[in-house]
Amino acid sequence: MxxxxxxxxxxxxxxxxxxxxxxxxxxxxxxxxxxxxxxxxxxxxxxxxxxxxxxxxxxxxxxxxIDLSSNHRHDLQLILFSVCIVILMAGGTLWVIGNQRAMMM
Amino acid sequence: MLSQNIRFAVFGNLSFSALPFYSVIATIAASMVVLGAIACIVVITRAKAWTYLWKEWFTSVDHKRVGIMYVIVALIMLLRAAIEAILMRVHQATAFQQQGILPPEHFAQLFTTHGTIMIFFMAMPFLIGLFNLIMPLQIGARDVSFPVMNSVSLGMTIGGSVLMMISLVLGKFSTGGWSGYPPYTELAFSNDMGVDYWIWALTLSSLSTTMTGINFAATIYKKRCEGMTLMAMPLFTWTCLCTSILMIFAMPAITLATALLALDRYADMHFFTNGMGGNMMNYINMFWLFGHPEVYILVLPAFGVFSETIATFSGKTLYGYTSLIYATMVIAVLSFTVWLHHFFTMGQDANVNAIFGIATMLIGIPTGVKIYDWLLTMFRGEIRLTVPMLYAIGFMILFTIGGCAGIVLANPGVDYQVHNTLFLVAHFHNVIIPGTLFGMLSGYHYWFPKAFGFRLSETWGRRACLCWIAGFVLAFFPLYALGLLGMPRRTAEYFDPAYRPWTLIAAVGALIIAAALACLVIQLVVSIRDRAQQAVPIGDPWDGRTLEWSIAAPPPEYNFAVLPTVHGRDAFLDAKHDGSAYRAPEHYEDIVLPKNAAIGPVICVAGGAAGFALTWHIWWLAIVGVATMFAALIVRSFNRDTERVIPAAEVRETEEAWLRLAHSLPPRDRNAELSIENEGLATVAAE
Amino acid sequence: MSGQVKQHPGLNLHREDAETRDQTEEVLFGFWVFLMSDLVLFSLLFATYGTMLHSMAGGPGPKQLFDIRNAGIETVALLLSTFSFGQASLAMKYDDAPGRVQTWLLVTLGLGLVFLGYEIYDFVDMIGKGGPPSRSGYLSSFFALVGTHGLHVTCGCVWIIVMIAQVRMFGLDTLVKTRLLRLGLFWHFLDVMWVGIFSVVYLQGLVG
The missing domain is CATH 1.10.287 (Helix Hairpins)
Structure with a gap:
């Protein structure tokens, strides 16, 4: 080596x-x-x-x-986009279902 | 007792009572499936074609062949589900104050299978098939990123389709609608095999589609030819990218929703049950977390097709290329923010409904941008009214009406009034038929010559198109009226005479759609018969603009002798103008292609068997099926002999024969493209 | 650091020809896309768990069922396994020593099995305390979330065994290396999911 x-x-x-x-x-x-x-x-x-x-x-x-260097741009973009979608989907689920629970209580 | 146990161990719940003698129409349908299957087997055996099919098609990992097989599956399933639709329309027309032509239970199965098939086994295989066939050609690639996975995806889709067909013969299908809402689909209310058929067919389809999305996204990101920047990609490829992204992120939601429903049914869990802490609204929430992006999975590819056909048949560069791309991306992202509009009436507070209503209306903006872009592409173009263009024009008018109905429905207040009525059915058919289906048929007609080397009959294509448009209008516009009159969807029998005229008109429309289907079948038969006159071996029958038209039709298995270099959009049109089209490359090289793989068909059979076994509680077969799928993956990973080489000499021979032909034939003007003179070589017209 | 372009560790990509590098990047990108799809699956399982927190149906809750000691042991086993996989990656990248790679893979496999063993033990313990998955919506969602992670770890273990066999049969050629690279991403990704599980499920449950 x-x-x-x-x-x-x-x-x-x-x-x-x-x-x-x-x-x-x-x-x-x-x-x-x-x-x-x-x-x-x-x-x-x-x-x-x-x-x-x-x-x-x-x-x-x-x-x-994963870091901020330029040759990981694709991976990083992908991960950040995924995080956005996850926040929308999981956060939205908690919000909607929680809201329904509150309305029914 | 013992013999019963043994029978259960071997056959699960399967018994002779599973045969469909509960309704005459069901018996006829089952007989047609069985006879059709037998006829296929006999014909193939007598033609001694099994070896050929196995070597050249079933085990092929060539994206073009995989794509063609996807489209074949889609067309077969289209026939079945459209016949079901016609039966339902006729049933409702006859169900005034009496039982219609179908028993209610059978009617309920039909609306479930119709929806499930049209979404998962017609529309998605169709669009995935077209993407498979064309997208790698448009970006100048030899194949998709993961060709073997592509074949596995196809296998799983076919496995699911076969499961759908088997459900016609053995047992009953779910009566819970294509969305399968619990608690109705829980064991307490649907204690038979129907919902299980639905769950496992969907699971196969959703896993397959997830893999396809991954495959296409990687392909578009990493396999574009030199010079093909993202902003130089044809619109069809752009919509493929956005569709893939939707598949990647939306399909897990349906995979999970159905898996949890399965856990409820098989393992006595309580995700969506009435008691024990279950919450069925979370199913509906997850289903539409998938379901709304799914709507755009269906329609974005059609937008892509129309962007290609409108530009080609207007003889103009696409107007507003950049805005079309941004509109597509905006639609893709917004589609994740509107799922709640499918259940405005479920009991969340008004503010939540308002937010999702506004988000829904926002989607109208990018969609409107697209419509204007297409109109402006046609403006002052030299429009040729070929079949793909007729579909495009029908689409623009009808889709706009459907989209406006969507804006109306996006108002929670309005939605409360028409929720679960036929107004909704009218709306979504009004966007999906002129959108997805017309788009797919337009693409089918447009790219058929590329795939097979001959054009489809224009006459029968026009008849089919006309029947589709007229039939659609007659079949679905009355449903808006019925919905406003308050007729609930999925009604098996009704008593209000005000509904009667409208259901009759809709039934007439359905019969015209039957004529459209007949025209499509005849078109295919006639075109195959006349294939010699319709041949376009040079490969550019429509004076195309993008790379897929720059190679022979049908394309050689390696696609491009030398991977192309492009300098902008409309790459092939530019090449025709600067004279670099139809030129031999400076030198030929050996081309490495993936070898055929048996894993696709193996997983098709194993996955289908596992789904069937789980449906009927044949546990040994379920274990064998799932184990076979994993074993096939592992065995495959030890296979080192996965590539083959096409020697440069062979490539040269193929290419030079094609080029000689191209140089010997006279180019034809665009206006002669529908005559038998069209041999796939277009005159280079001034822009 | 040297001035060289940083690559994914595990492959001496700068010594490979450009074509191999492109192919590797393509395969890895595809795998990242798969992981993100899997992430959506996990996130919806987390969300379902979140919506089910109050759905005890009169059954036992986290405080009656969870054992912080088990969760702690599972966490340590998984963290150590991620580190040992890292050692395998280093041995692959710099030493080109198939033997050392196999040893570290075996260590990782052992730690993965310890994790799975404790998880099963924990599940059995919970069921014994009156908390099977069929008891309530809450418990269904717990077992679905943690069980899905456990299934992923099981698949990872099978994959490690396959890769040990492939290193033995084929040595460290490019194909084996890219597969190890993907296995590494998978294994480390499962660790990230576990961080979510012990925080959201176990610790939050014992506090809340």
């Missing part, structure tokens, strides 16, 4: 290591907080949501290797 390759390999390996550590921490924090009941319910829910979103971003960056 050339020195260049070795350097790249070390870099790539570090990305996975950083990803794993971040993922474990971002999982351990909400799990621990819920298990120990560290915050009031609403605070816990916010924390779970934020940790989950950050962790998903970490997964995309470190494991799925």
């Amino acid at each position: 050339s020195a260049q390759d070795a350097k790249e390999r070390a870099h790539d390996a570090r990305v996975y290591q950083v990803g794993l550590v971040l993922a474990l921490v971002l999982s351990a924090v909400p799990f621990g907080a819920v298990a120990l009941g560290l915050l009031p319910a609403s605070g816990l829910l916010w924390m779970i949501a934020i940790c989950a979103i950050v962790q998903i971003l970490v997964h995309f960056r470190c494991f799925l290797h």
Whole structure:
């Protein structure tokens, strides 16, 4: 292996290591907080949501290797469009069905 | 007891009582299916064509052949579902204060199969078939991105279609309508095999369509020839892209909705049941999360076809190319924001209804843009009123009326009045028949010579087109009146004499549509008989503008001897003008193509068998079917011998023979395109 | 970083000829499209779960049924498996060592099986506590969502076994490499879905 390759390999390996550590921490924090009941319910829910979103971003960056560089434009556009559609579909479902529930209660 | 257990283990719920003797018409239909199948088998066997069909068609992964097979499936299913429609119209015409020609139960099956087939096994295979046939040619590619997956998709669609046909012979189909709303379709109210047939046929179709969407999107993104930027793609390919995106994101919703309904029925779960916490409104919500984008899956391809035919037969560049593309994209995205207008009356508050009503009306804007663009394309064009163009003109007038009815229905207040009446039936047939069906028939007529090398009979085509338009108007405009009079859709028997005249007129319209179908069949027979006079071997019978016309008809299996380079829109027209058309390439190269694959037919049989087995609770067969599908995938992945090479010499021979012919024939003027002189070589006219 | 164009890890794409690179990108793009279609499926399962939160029908709820310890173990197993798959990708990209790739794939498979084992154990436990899927709409939606993820992991495990066999039979040629690349995307994607599940289902359920 050339020195260049070795350097790249070390870099790539570090990305996975950083990803794993971040993922474990971002999982351990909400799990621990819920298990120990560290915050009031609403605070816990916010924390779970934020940790989950950050962790998903970490997964995309470190494991799925999606970043803002130009040769990933297609993949990135696809993912962002999908997220929009998912927000419309899943969010719309929760809104519509929740609204019906409220009207019937 | 023991023998009963054994019988259940082997045959599930299947028994002789499954044979359709509950209605004369059902018995006749079943006999026709059985006799038709036997006749096909006999004819193929006597012609000793099984080997040929297996090698050249069933296992073919060539996008053109896959596309043709899709269209054949669509035409067969069109015949069945249209006959059902005619039966229903005649039934309603005779169902005044008495039982019509059908028992109510059978009538309910018919409106379910008619809707299910027309959407999932007629319209979608038709448009997917045309895309398969033409889209790779339009972008200058050798094939789609995943040719074997393409064949698997076809296999699953055929599996679902066969399941639909079997349901005519064994047992009954669902009576829950094409949308299958629970709780009616739950076990508590539909405790037989009908809904299960519907679930598994739909599942096969939805999975197949998802794969097709993925395939086409990857193809258009990654396989365009040099110079073919996104903004240089023909409109038909653009609508293919937008349709694929809709398929990718909308089909999972129907896959999931039917899967959860299946879990309710098979595993005693409670997603949509009446009690135990089920919420049937979530089914309706998910069904239309799919169902509304589906409407645009159906109609965008037709917009694509008309954009091609109107430009070609007006002899003009498409007016407002960019605006047409943006309109298509806007429609595709907006289609995800309007699904609630299918259930305005379900009990959400008025503000929610208002938001979705406004979003619905917004779709009228990009659609209007398109209509104006097409009109302006025709404006001052040299219009030739060929069959595809006649369909296009019929479409523009009738579709606009249907679209206006849609704007009316988008008002929640109006919708409350006409909800679930025939007004709705009139509206959606008014957009789907002139939209999707006319579009598909226009494309069928337009690209048939490309696929087979000879033109369809113009005379019979005109008769079919005229009958379609007249029959449609007579069959469906009365339904607007009936809806306003308050007649509910799917009515098996009625007592209000005010309905009577309108149902009679509609039945007459249905009979004219029957004549249209007959014309289509005759057209095909006559054209095949006269194929020598109608031949267009050079491949450009209509003075086409896009790349698919630049090659022979039928095209060689490798499509392009050398992948083309283009410099803008209307690439082939430009080539004809600057003289670079019909030129031999500087040198020929070996061409690598994928080998035929048996996995498509295997998955067709295994998937169809699994669906049939699940319907009848034949558990061993279900397990075998599903296991076979997975095993086929795994075995296929170990196959390393998947490519074959067409040597450069062979390519040269084919191409040079075609070019010699092209140079020896006299070009024909556009005005002679309907005469037997048309051999597929057009005069280059000044723009 | 070097000045080279960054590529998907796992293939030394800059050493391949342009045609192979284009083909690989096409295949990967197609797979991404599939994943996004799958994402819609999951998101609707999540939404269904959300609409069913109050549909207990008098049956047991999350607090009576969930065991945070099981969910935690499953999470750690899956996160470690994603990391070990990453090691397999590195071994494929830089070392060209089929043996090492197979070893890491085996580790990933083992962790995947641990995950599945605990999930099944958890399901059995829940059913034992009076919470089978037929008990209420809420439980139906729980089992559908978590079960669908479990089925995906099962398919992933079968795929890993197939790929171990293919690495053994064919070595690390381009076809095997692109398949491993897709398997990697699939496996990491399932991890993302699991993050959603443990947050939305388990943790939210135990709080709310």
